[in-house]
Amino acid sequence: MKRLALAAALSLFAASAFAAPMTYKLDPHHTMVIAQWNHFGFSNPYANFGDVDGTLVYDADDVSASSVEVTLPLTGLSSFAADFDTHLKSADFFDAAKFPVATFKSTKVEAAGEGKLKVTGDLTIKDVTKPVVLDVTLNKAGVHPMTKREAIGFDATATIKRSDFGVDMYVPNVGDEVKLRITTEAMAPAAE
Template sequence: MKKGLLSSVIAGALLMAGQVNAADYVIDTQGAHASVQFKVSHLGYSFVVGRFNDFSGDFSFDNGDIGASKVNVTINTASLDSNHAERDKHLRSEDFLNVAKFPQATFKSTSVEDKGDGKFVINGLLTLNGVSKDVAIDANLVGEGKDPWGGYRVGFIGSTEFALKDYDIKMDLGPASSHVKLDLVVEGIRQ
């Protein structure tokens, strides 16, 4: 095979491989293969742990071009669930999430940085309690491949932490309870 033809074949194969990897996904909340969980210290003595039961989102992912990836998530803040009805009522109130006025929280990525070995930093704008701030999510690729139903899936885990006061959360329980950690599990179904 001539050198020019070989180069063209290799370039074509690389281009096709990149096209195969690039795809749009919907987060699989229907099958409960995704979660948004939170954890906040309670006065420095214990932790309040909970989740949001109602959220949706989509993302674009290209393992060959991580920087082209995008993420969009919308959370129904009233779906907060810490396994304690009275506490949940308080967390939904104006003291915390003010869900009557701000029924949704959103995250929209602005960039994705490839850190190698399946590790990424997803930078984006988190809007919560009517306030929008930049956050960075440390994420890891769990895996990707065909599912038993003829589809294709990819999964990630991620985490971020932010100060409650940055989102105008009124309740102040002291320095031990000033930050919330979010842990994310995302499984997407290729569209």
């Protein structure tokens, strides 16, 4: 009887340990934040916000207990054209000398169907903070084959207005709406 009680207690402990929220560190080499806009109706160029730093907490049993916090250093901004990168970082757009980072911090995470989430959060660009809703798809969660650590991957999309953040040079000729596409891979910390 004691063995059964002990086994039951251990299995309950193991189940609750497995169900606990997991904290992950975003992998900057496998995380991309792509912004795309319309340019005078002729093209739809894009830029990548690289060098992403952040933490993701995911609770599969209670997604409302999940969260994400991300910093996007503007040093990592790349439009794949050096002179345009310089212009984007200038006071005409992001004013990276004065505002060197953009940030996102979630305020609410909700289930939105099988493998889908709605993540609401505060996006801050040039010290202006506005709410943004990300439509998120869980790509995979499990042990990463290379690191042998727990890992998770998501894709997300959102649309924002750049004029809301004071990045409004050439609006409306250059589109005000910016489509964001995000892909991220994150790892649990290495065991000590």
